[in-house]
Amino acid sequence: MAAGIVVIFDFDKTIIDCDSDNWVVDELGASELFNQLLPTMPWNSLMDRMMTELHSQGTKIEDIVAVLKRTPIHPRIIQAIKSAHSLGCDLRIVSDANVFFIETILEHHGLRECFSEINTNPGFVDEEGRLRIFPHHDFTKSPHGCDHPCPPNMCKGIVIERIQASLSMEEKKTIIYLGDGIGDFCPSLKLGDGDYVMPRKNFPVWDLICKNRRLIKAEVCEWSNGEEFEHVLFHLISRISMSKINSGNTSQLYSVDCKLQTTPGAVRETFSQAISIPH
Numbered sequence: 001m002a003a004g005i006v007v008i009f010d011f012d013k014t015i016i017d018c019d020s021d022n023w024v025v026d027e028l029g030a031s032e033l034f035n036q037l038l039p040t041m042p043w044n045s046l047m048d049r050m051m052t053e054l055h056s057q058g059t060k061i062e063d064i065v066a067v068l069k070r071t072p073i074h075p076r077i078i079q080a081i082k083s084a085h086s087l088g089c090d091l092r093i094v095s096d097a098n099v100f101f102i103e104t105i106l107e108h109h110g111l112r113e114c115f116s117e118i119n120t121n122p123g124f125v126d127e128e129g130r131l132r133i134f135p136h137h138d139f140t141k142s143p144h145g146c147d148h149p150c151p152p153n154m155c156k157g158i159v160i161e162r163i164q165a166s167l168s169m170e171e172k173k174t175i176i177y178l179g180d181g182i183g184d185f186c187p188s189l190k191l192g193d194g195d196y197v198m199p200r201k202n203f204p205v206w207d208l209i210c211k212n213r214r215l216i217k218a219e220v221c222e223w224s225n226g227e228e229f230e231h232v233l234f235h236l237i238s239r240i241s242m243s244k245i246n247s248g249n250t251s252q253l254y255s256v257d258c259k260l261q262t263t264p265g266a267v268r269e270t271f272s273q274a275i276s277i278p279h
Helices: 020-027 031-040 043-056 061-069 075-086 099-108 156-167 182-190 204-211 226-246 252-260 265-274
Strands: 005-009 090-098 115-121 123-125 131-133 174-179 196-199
Touching: 005 156, 005 226, 020 031, 020 043, 020 061, 020 090, 020 099, 031 043, 043 131, 061 099, 075 090, 075 226, 090 099, 090 156, 099 115, 099 123, 115 156, 156 174, 156 182, 174 182, 174 226, 182 196, 182 204, 196 204, 196 226
Parallel strands: 005 090, 005 174, 090 115, 174 196
Antiparallel strands: 123 131
């Protein structure tokens, strides 16, 4: 039904309700050292250093996994992701966290298979059992060249342009982008007419969008919490799906009805209101 919709999520403070780096550092009792080192190196490099420090103090990878499994995430966001996937949306992540943190959390909540792609900083456990974290873009060799307030290790706008280029070879796709931070402003600028951006209200990207609204071509639909995340996302999915149906793709009607039978009540109600077509 929603095969023409690509939903791209930030991760920290968007899917989960905290910053995963801060969460792990705080929960493992390393906040003081982290704050001491923060002025001396880029954030991404600091997280790799912190994993080395924690490993030297006896922290095992199992300890990190246990902390990640306790990461706060709103149950309505979990359900929204599962429902969007079941409806046929192409779900992707673009995040300045790292692949180990993200995949561990997603797998714990049964969400990993919902995502076709995760764009983030590489991370892996080395032969000594130490978690290593590396930059998505190796800024030690060359800058990514973005003029917007993107961190040196990742410009999400460049990632979005790559995704858009890959989608251009297919039928017209509509992008919905969800984020909260400063780094989510650049990808918001890359969206075009007919796309949607869902900034988290009263977070840095919301402030930047409000101050630079004329630069944003996509329609802006804010959200504040898990309930609004689910409601706004499915309102947009239903609106886009109705637009495709009204443009002549009536073959989707049967698949809409079938897939709605397996979605939760709140989501099904949103869709039912949108696809109630008079005869």
